[in-house]
């Protein structure tokens with residue numbers, strides 16, 4: 001081995017060691033006993049914003065020892081002595097999707113996951129604590145004045161108000177329109193068509209649906225979101241639909257869009273200017289005041305280049 005490759009080899013080892021200690025990916029100590037009490041802080045910080053109360057995601061409450069053992073819509077999520085067969089571990093590792101916490105990445109560190117595994121493997125000991133002490137600001141977590149809105153703020157709304165249907169195997173079987181609201185990536189997906197256009201709430205069918213400009217209004221059959229929740233999601237989209245780390249999303253130029261709303265004078269949809277060209281197909285002679293469906297593509301600067309406009 002020449003000196004250069006020896007250098008790069010030890011350099012790589014150093015990087016590896018550094019990244020291991022940063023993510024806390026060191027093995028659990030042999031014989032370390034893990035109780036529910038030791039897991040409660042992680043549950044408080046990473047899980048209970050969605051998994052508590054009446055509207056708990058997947059009907060799974062993770063805010064007390066008893067409710068964790070009881071499980072969710074599909075029964076217990078922990079099987080004493082069998083970490084690998086426990087749904088909780090599958091979700092934390094991502095061998096079952098969507099991976100938890102739904103706000104990840106970041107997901108739990110390898111050590112944190114190993115703690116949950118040890119706890120299950122050793123028969124679910126409780127310790128002195130029976131419930132998670134949820135800091136007041138977690139439930140529901142709202143941005144402070146002036147703070148940017150990220151996926152961390154809106155995800156609990158999607159989890160508790162939308163994901164019961166907008167998931168695989170939800171209340172309606174398949175996710176309606178193939179649209180899943182169970183991760184950041186799925187919420188912003190644009191492979192078939194885009195429902196959230198970063199920076200453009202009016203061009204986002206998701207916003208139109210929660211406002212009731214597009215029908216049927218969401219959540220289907222109500223109760224609808226509060227004005228505060230709608231505004232929170234609007235601001236999130238207007239500020240670029242940031243991910244959990246606060247990074248702004250890229251506008252998927254060229255992606256298909258399908259919008260519903262009321263046509264105004266001069267080719268606009270509830271105030272959103274529509275770009276009509278010689279190639280636009282216009283059906284059933286729609287006019288101002290008509291409820292219409294618009295199909296098209298996102299142009300530069302997120303303009304809506306209309307391919308088809310049709311009265312409904």
Ligand code: HEC
Pocket residue numbers: 042043046047048049050051057058060062071072073074075077087088091092097098100101102103108155156158159160163167168182
């Ligand atoms: C932002 C909201 C949110 C957060 C935070 C969150 N979850 Fe979830 N969780 C959900 C949703 C939504 C589902 C249902 C997803 C689906 O359709 O499978 C779910 C499902 C689960 C399930 C499967 C339940 C079942 O019966 O199928 C487990 C287990 C779970 N979560 C554990 C956790 C744990 C542990 C944490 C914290 C480390 C966590 N979740 C954090 C929203 C969340």
Ligand code: HEC
Pocket residue numbers: 157158161162163164165166171172176177179195205206207209210215216218219220221225258
């Ligand atoms: C009870 C089930 C249910 C719930 C809860 C629900 N939806 Fe829906 N959603 C549907 C159905 C069904 C459709 C298809 C309706 C149609 O257009 O005919 C749909 C359609 C949509 C669409 C249009 C998708 C597309 O491809 O254009 C969006 C966006 C949407 N929902 C967002 C939401 C949001 C956001 C929430 C939560 C605030 C929510 N939904 C809650 C059942 C539900």
